[in-house]
Amino acid sequence: MNSTWWHDKVAYQIYPKSFYDSNGDGIGDIPGIIARLDYLKDLGVDIVWLSPVYRSPLADQGYDISDYYNIDPRFGTMEDMDRLLAEAKKRDMYIVMDLVVNHCSDEHAWFKKACEDPEGQYGQYFYLRRLKKAAAPEGTAYAVTSPDGYVLPCNWRSYFGGPVWEKLPGHEDWYYLHVFHKKQPDLNWENPRVREEIYTMINWWLDRGLAGFRIDAIINIKKALPFRNYAPDRADGLCSIHTMLREASGVGEFLGEMRDRTFAPHNAFTVGEVFGEKEEELPDFIGKNGYFSTMFDFSEAIWGSSPAGWHANQGITPDAYRSCLFSAQKKFNAVGFISNIIENHDEPRGATRYIPAADRKQMDERMLTTAKKALATVYFLAKGLPWIYQGQEIGMENLPLHSIDEVDDVSSIDAWNVMRELGVSEADALRAIERNGRDNARTPFQWSAAENAGFTTGSPWLRVNPDYSQINLDRQQPDPDSVYNHYKKLIALRKDPQYRDPLVRGSFEPWLEDEHNVIAYLRRSEVPTSQTILVISNYQLQPRVLPLPAPARRVLLNNCTKPVIQPGKRQVSLGGYQTLVLELDM
Ligand code: TEU
Ligand code: CA
Numbered sequence: 001m002n003s004t005w006w007h008d009k010v011a012y013q014i015y016p017k018s019f020y021d022s023n024g025d026g027i028g029d030i031p032g033i034i035a036r037l038d039y040l041k042d043l044g045v046d047i048v049w050l051s052p053v054y055r056s057p058l059a060d061q062g063y064d065i066s067d068y069y070n071i072d073p074r075f076g077t078m079e080d081m082d083r084l085l086a087e088a089k090k091r092d093m094y095i096v097m098d099l100v101v102n103h104c105s106d107e108h109a110w111f112k113k114a115c116e117d118p119e120g121q122y123g124q125y126f127y128l129r130r131l132k133k134a135a136a137p138e139g140t141a142y143a144v145t146s147p148d149g150y151v152l153p154c155n156w157r158s159y160f161g162g163p164v165w166e167k168l169p170g171h172e173d174w175y176y177l178h179v180f181h182k183k184q185p186d187l188n189w190e191n192p193r194v195r196e197e198i199y200t201m202i203n204w205w206l207d208r209g210l211a212g213f214r215i216d217a218i219i220n221i222k223k224a225l226p227f228r229n230y231a232p233d234r235a236d237g238l239c240s241i242h243t244m245l246r247e248a249s250g251v252g253e254f255l256g257e258m259r260d261r262t263f264a265p266h267n268a269f270t271v272g273e274v275f276g277e278k279e280e281e282l283p284d285f286i287g288k289n290g291y292f293s294t295m296f297d298f299s300e301a302i303w304g305s306s307p308a309g310w311h312a313n314q315g316i317t318p319d320a321y322r323s324c325l326f327s328a329q330k331k332f333n334a335v336g337f338i339s340n341i342i343e344n345h346d347e348p349r350g351a352t353r354y355i356p357a358a359d360r361k362q363m364d365e366r367m368l369t370t371a372k373k374a375l376a377t378v379y380f381l382a383k384g385l386p387w388i389y390q391g392q393e394i395g396m397e398n399l400p401l402h403s404i405d406e407v408d409d410v411s412s413i414d415a416w417n418v419m420r421e422l423g424v425s426e427a428d429a430l431r432a433i434e435r436n437g438r439d440n441a442r443t444p445f446q447w448s449a450a451e452n453a454g455f456t457t458g459s460p461w462l463r464v465n466p467d468y469s470q471i472n473l474d475r476q477q478p479d480p481d482s483v484y485n486h487y488k489k490l491i492a493l494r495k496d497p498q499y500r501d502p503l504v505r506g507s508f509e510p511w512l513e514d515e516h517n518v519i520a521y522l523r524r525s526e527v528p529t530s531q532t533i534l535v536i537s538n539y540q541l542q543p544r545v546l547p548l549p550a551p552a553r554r555v556l557l558n559n560c561t562k563p564v565i566q567p568g569k570r571q572v573s574l575g576g577y578q579t580l581v582l583e584l585d586m
Pocket of ligand 2: 021022023024025026027028029074
């Protein structure tokens with residue numbers, strides 16, 4: 001979409017269940033968010049995305065919605081939500097909700113009615129099929145049957161494990177499709193009535209004062225039809241959803257219609273959770289009049305992930321991270337304005353993932369802080385809209401695990417089962433979940449060193465990371481050298497009228513792109529005046545001297561106390577993980 005009012009903003013993701021609990025029931029809530037709005041404002045945040053707070057059985061932590069027009073009582077009330085919108089508005093902040101419309105919940109009224117009458121109107125809201133026990137028709141390769149002998153329409157594996165087909169409650173031979181959890185039945189976007197329902201709901205929320213939406217798992221709304229089997233990719237005889245998605249075409253017709261009917265007339269801000277888009281379609285997604293304002297770049301998040309299972313995922317190196325970051329910059333540059341992240345509620349903590357484990361072993365606390373600030377600087381000042389996931393700004397880290405019983409996340413539990421069936425040892429499987437699991441990001445925000453990290457006065461719904469007495473906001477706020485204060489400086493720098501032109505809209509040009517463990521780039525603007533800023537990071541422990549494209553005029557940001565500039569010199573000497581933002585004389 002054309003409007004660019006949001007380009008110079010900073011965005012922040014809240015995972016409400018774990019942000020701040022206002023009433024001591026152990027669950028974060030909307031009044032808790034309101035209580036912390038000034039904190040976010042002071043940090044410099046403008047746009048706030050809330051993971052789902054709609055009414056939900058929380059089988060997938062709110063990504064299973066049973067009523068799109070209500071707030072789950074655990075998160076608050078509709079009055080709380082209206083108050084949040086009003087309080088945000090007072091502070092010139094924008095609230096963005098999660099739009100989860102690939103599926104709803106099996107406890108949604110539509111699904112209940114579909115169960116009552118699969119052949120009626122609401123049956124058409126979902127993908128329901130009446131199945132036979134007969135052997136698969138001849139020529140049907142790879143057919144899969146349910147445990148009681150029904151031949152499934154296709155052999156796709158759901159994201160959270162097992163076939164996408166589940167018996168429809170109350171029926172013997174009816175089945176429904178769910179690409180995620182079985183409590184998340186997929187909505188049938190081919191049905192115009194479903195699309196109407198969704199557009200009405202979106203407009204209802206936008207009319208209430210919402211700035212826009214983060215759009216969940218959206219590529220999945222278009223299925224390759226008719227259902228068919230693909231070659232299995234594991235011993236379970238099933239195939240990954242991605243195999244089907246590669247064949248599905250035409251998602252753009254739905255997305256264009258949704259934009260025209262909802263977002264465009266409201267001039268809403270939208271950010272798509274888009275995986276596996278086809279490169280030639282990028283302009284349709286976020287180009288001029290694209291389906292969305294922007295979309296997340298996930299290239300570094302998915303780097304090294306193995307179809308075999310989490311135990312086989314590779315850890316990312318600084319060079320691989322740089323190559324993801326730079327290739328995304330090149331890919332999107334001429335197309336639109338992307339959204340840059342190093343974390344979200346589905347990913348491990350960035351500070352753990354993107355700082356090599358071998359280096360971390362040799363770091364004291366001070367060096368680790370320097371490295372976290374290095375990571376923050378390089379992703380935050382790249383071209384695009386920078387997003388911060390709650391807790392990232394204080395350098396929160398992955399959660400140590402002692403047993404699978406401690407795990408809440410459905411996708412981690414599935415990954416555990418897959419690994420155990422493959423014969424991966426318990427210890428190795430646990431380490432793999434520690435590295436990749438979604439609980440890492442979902443532990444309560446660490447406000448202070450008080451009990452439960454100051455998140456709740458009750459008993460938190462998910463374990464607080466035991467490192468909270470070290471890593472917490474209270475400790476970092478007064479410390480000018482903390483990770484928190486570095487984020488604050490980064491935000492202030494990007495918003496500084498003197499540097500906004502190059503840092504927001506300026507071009508992105510790699511520097512020393514082939515140098516091992518260096519992440520460096522130029523941000524340049526020609527209008528109104530020519531300005532060049534260099535971001536340069538020595539992303540390793542060993543110090544070294546690196547060349548500059550031109551002498552530095554001014555140091556705009558330095559992540560450690562070591563002094564740097566030698567006037568007139570075309571080189572700079574950097575300590576371990578030292579990272580600078582320099583204004584160049586060119
Ligand atoms: O995630 C969509 C998605 O593609 C997932 O496969 C994601 O990669 C996975 O969770 C990683 O294990 C979105 C939400 O962000 C996620 O929290 C939801 O569980 C999912 O949709 C279903 O709504
Ligand atoms: Ca609460």
